[in-house]
Amino acid sequence: MTSNADFGTFGRFTETPTTEMPEDMKQAFDFTVKVRGLVPGPHKIWLANPRLSRTIVPTGAYYQTDSTLTKAEIEIATNVINGHWRAAYANYEHEKIGVEQGHLAPEQAAALIAGLPTAFDDPRRQVVYELACTLAEARHVPLGLYHRARDLLGDAGIVDVTTLMGWFTAVSLTLMAYDVPSDATGLDQ
Missing domain, CATH: 1.20.1290 (AhpD-like)
Structure with a gap:
């Protein structure tokens, strides 16, 4: 059985408010906003690993603007x-x-x-x-x-x-x- 203690701000994940983010996470957050215009769904979670976040953000952005697909x-x-x-x-x-x-x-x-x-x-x-x-x-x-x-x-x-x-x-x-x-x-x- 799960309780409310098992859930954070986004499912089970507890987001870090921007004012409390360590510098590398804040940089990844700012990069996501710069590239995507916002921090959508899973990007909120990927910020927990700022290095990964900075590498994965451009892939999602590619499909928003540059893909060969409609x-x-x-x-x-x-x-x-x-x-x-x-x-x-x-x-x-x-x-x-x-x-x-x-x-x-x-x-x-x-x-x-x-x-x-x-x-x-x-x-x-x-x-x-x-x-x-x-x-x-x-x-x-x-x-x-x-x-x-x-x-x-x-x-x-x-x-x-x-x-x-x-x-x-x-x-x-x-x-x-x-x-x-x-x-x-x-x-x-």
Whole structure:
């Protein structure tokens, strides 16, 4: 049985107020704000390891601004892998992002998270969906799917999908380790 003593400010994690952060953590916090504009979800936790935080922040920022994938394609792969890991906070946030920003229809977002079949009219979105589902289930990517993905996304796009899924695996596992609920907000800083 858990008690309230088992929970901090963001799931089980207790954030350090910015006014009390050691210098290296404050630098990592400031770097995250500079690069991302805020300190989102798992970044709150990653600040506990400032050196890691400073190295991982640019990867997330890359998917916000420089990826070869569209925002819709990013949300497809993100919702597939978050659904696979069943991380409450990540699922809630990215279902909302996908739908509210118009990248996914509500029924598509729900299917992606639940592991149910769905389809996309756009061939690139469809191949991202199929590739992400295959990889999330630790299946071998068949040659036909690989050729379609390479033709539609190029090698850079395939690398973007696979690395994005690895990134959100780290996100999901971090959030799960700290039992972050879907409605967590953390400190306002």
